[in-house]
Amino acid sequence: MTIEKQKRKNFSDIKKAFEESSTLLLTEEKDYKNSKQKLDCMCPSGHKYSISWNSFQQGLRCPYDSVLRMKDLSDRKKNKIKMVEVL
Numbered sequence: 001m002t003i004e005k006q007k008r009k010n011f012s013d014i015k016k017a018f019e020e021s022s023t024l025l026l027t028e029e030k031d032y033k034n035s036k037q038k039l040d041c042m043c044p045s046g047h048k049y050s051i052s053w054n055s056f057q058q059g060l061r062c063p064y065d066s067v068l069r070m071k072d073l074s075d076r077k078k079n080k081i082k083m084v085e086v087l
């Protein structure tokens with residue numbers, strides 16, 4: 001494999017990976033330059049966001065959903081602390 005190939009991931013492979021994660025890739029092949037470039041996509045919940053292939057590959061997904069998840073976790077933590085205080 002050449003260095004050039006490692007730098008520029010095949011676009012159809014990227015599109016496939018997005019589809020497998022139920023994410024709609026909105027960036028077209030003609031606009032794709034490299035794996036560090038931000039790609040426009042839409043998550044299963046309908047949020048539009050941009051993510052680089054590198055980040056997507058590392059398991060990063062919709063930032064809106066991850067914020068909600070984090071909020072949910074911190075709320076649960078707060079509730080636990082409250083319960084402990086009440087007791």
Ligand SMILES: [Zn+2]
Nearest residue numbers: 043047062065
């Ligand atoms: Zn989302």
